[in-house]
Amino acid sequence: MVQQICNLEDADLCKWILASIAVVYRPITLKELASLVEVLDDMGDDLESIREIVSLCGSFLTIRGCTIYFLHQSAKDFLFAKASDEIFPSGREEAHYVIFSRSLQVMSRTLRRDMYSLHALGYPIKRVEYPDPDPLAASRYLCVYWVDHLCDWNPNSSASYRDNLQDRGTVDSFIRKKYLYWLEALSLCKSMKEQMHPH
Template sequence: MLLCGIINELEKTANSGQLSYFFCQGTNTDLDNATAVLRGLIYLLVDQQPCLTSYLQTKYDRAGKRLFEDENAFYALCDIFHAILRDSRLAAAYLVVDALDECDKNLQQLLEIIRDTASATHVPIKWIVSSRNRPDIEQQFTLDDSRMRLSLELNAEQVSRAIDLYIDYKVTRLKSIEHDEAMQDQVRSQMRQKAEGTFLWVALVFQELQKPVLSRDVLPLLEEIPPGLEPLYNRMMNQVEQYERSCRHVLAMVTLAHRPLHISELRALADASGTGELEKIINMCGSFITIRDAQIYLIHQSAKDYLTGNASPRVFPSGTKPVHRDLFLRSLRALSGTLKKDIYGLRNPGLLVHEVQPPNPDPLSAVRYSCVYWVDHLLEAHGQDSNQGKELPDNEEIHTFLKTHFTHWLESLSLLRKLPDGIVSCRRLLHAIQVRRTRGQLYSTC
């Protein structure tokens, strides 16, 4: 919320120069890595100052777009970023990165880039970054005359004032009490007492209050909701457990998925009979997950931390491995029921993949996630040291799938522009098999 406000203010200031920003999100694998941060910052810089496009074009002409997508993408983008910052045509710019603690991949390299470019006197940029308190991040940023640190804990009074304004605004949007000023004052008072300086708590409570409810029930409902984010999560979890088992199962799958699932992908994995049924199950998951543009997201990194931490015995009563195995098996079955030769009906094996237009409806839409991640869930379900035999568990299912659909799988990965991911998956699967065979031989020898 603070970073959004700062960005809005900078955008209003005509002489503030260029503005480029990125919001990390630990619950989305497309937004939790340093490569994505650099890609986003560079895109906005170039979009605002097209004369800098040449640095991207030179790299693109040499290696194509794969250079910006494979395992070398971070280093290619580093070179481009530094080249842009050295260009004398670059106007003064603010670079804003939110939630550094939610950047999981190449974080240290990203911190070094921020630290070094912030210290360079010849670079016309200023950095604004935010993070939860983490020593490894704080150690990279020593304070001097050119740097300032704002601690929300030490500025709790200002944060509380901002939350009070947010509460005032949200209260005026409650339909059930829009004509009852006395009730509005009571709701404001209770919300301010319980918020404890947390915007997210306020937002989640107002989601609850915005559901159809009689005006006389608003205050009793608000009194039931505990202060503090974790007690609120506990209450939400209690509500989830009142519903059928499928609700908890969906919550577990969304929590362990490697990226936000499209609703059609989750329907294929959850055995839901239709979109309406699945949306009903999602609504029963309380406010832990939400749907935006048909994509299913956990509401916040703190929700994922809670579900995999304190609430783990409730969400994963037998541990996470059975859920990974279920995701693997359901993925394999969905793929087996979908994949076939020339699935797009192209009838032209020599057609270049960038010339392919997916049909409507796209037969691969429901299995995109399964195509890319079934091997990941297999290995996370069984690991490489959890079984002493010569073969992976579920060997028969894997063998049947690869024997029948291996070339169909590769074709589909190619159509989805994910063939490099498939190659990595094949290597990981082969390595796991080799490790198990070696250990099996050792055990039989002993």
């Protein structure tokens, strides 16, 4: 199954999609995948093209609605047990690092004050309706789970990446510039509790 993917013209992209879907903490949507995988970023609104690319991984993945799932838990288990060298050539920690790093890039670019144009402080979250188009649709997963990917990355695996955690590094810069907007996004995603009280 993996060999078929390795023989594709888009093999590297398919392997990165499989690696990403294998390490995310919940099934992600096609829009979220587009923001997660830099190569797909320009296709964010072309869901049919993204669907076609994901279908190349059809022996492992399926799409229901606009959400990507493993066909079965055994497909995910196979990737970790039998195809880890092909899917995670630099290790699973590297996949977590790339998702964490990409999350900060996307959120730094997209998060802003009053994303849903509520124009009112303290607006009841239960009354918030998702606008169409939803400015958080592509970054919802990233907003909620970037810290988890940071925690599952091993900063000792590469000295060059450790700068992300230093003063004036990417995390410090993100927190200084976007912290309040990130909290607003978490609230709009109805995920504030999960991030403030991780399990």
